[in-house]
Amino acid sequence: MTNPWHSVSTGSQSPHIVNAIIEIPKGCRAKYELDKESGLLKLDRVLYSSVYYPANYGFIPQTYCDDHDPLDILILSQVDVVPMCIMEAKVIGVMQMVDGGEADDKIIAVAANDMSVNYINDISELPPHFIAEMRHFFEEYKKLENKTVKVEEFQDKKKAEQIIIESIEGYRKMFGKK
Template sequence: MKDRKPRNYLDLPLGLRAPEEINVVVEIPEKSRNKYEYDKALDIFRLDRVLHSAIHYPGDYGFAPQTLALDDDPLDVLVLTIEPTFPGCLVAARPIGLLEMFDQGKEDDKVLAVPVGEPAFDEIHNFTQIFPHLLKKVSHFFESYKLLEGKQTRVVGWHDAASARRVIAESHQRFLERAEESPGA
């Protein structure tokens, strides 16, 4: 897989220093209520829906390419930012934690990360270094963002950067194994 050109955003490299630093493809910018999703078949970002609640994404939200989470989607990543980016932006990010959660009864963990090269986050290496209230806002967002849609989510809690890196490595391995099983898919 390393010698060929990426076919789409999902196929971009995970990162040269993964899992310590990873690439993140932003789907939804911070402060947006619009839920954009990458459509692999069309190779575009499309509006999936507008959040039904009067809340917005607390960071740039997207996925780590060349990963496959337990929900059979790319691994979700929330990047804390100073300024929002845009759908399709590739961000080099440092994982600092993992939010363990369930969506509709299925495991749907979120990696929490900070942008590499952003001086405001240079000294942040674990979620415990983030203001506790900001972590509460992130947890609250994921607990409540689907309530008015009649869908249930459940946040279990935060885990450290090492846990995030482990989940990233496992999801990357899962992606590689799936790619071997179905080359060209």
């Protein structure tokens, strides 16, 4: 079995439009994550709080970050996308947060093939309430585990694309791929 982290490309239009591997569908309370060794999804936990993922959640393949994981991505779409689906995502911004004392950026994107959202070009075009919902979810979802997450700021597409480029370079340094 191939591991999607290593076998799927970041996409031919990266960092503007990237491939993403969905781990968790929008509206889910289960925290699935890629098992880095096998390439399968594993159930990390059921969320302790009565909150649900506000968008499809996954990672950008062939990226590597300081937390030793691929770069996380949230993809807005009108549909819940099944886990392990490869999805084209149009990058619009980044949510910068600190999880347990470590930086843990989340790229924000829209589904490139969903006409209901793919007209959005920058995070500044999102409704303020949706930004508040994302902030609330990530600051609350670990509280009953006695863990702290702090959303520091939301930044634009340019900053998000810079983070993607850096994480691709981090992957190349770590795994020796071109």
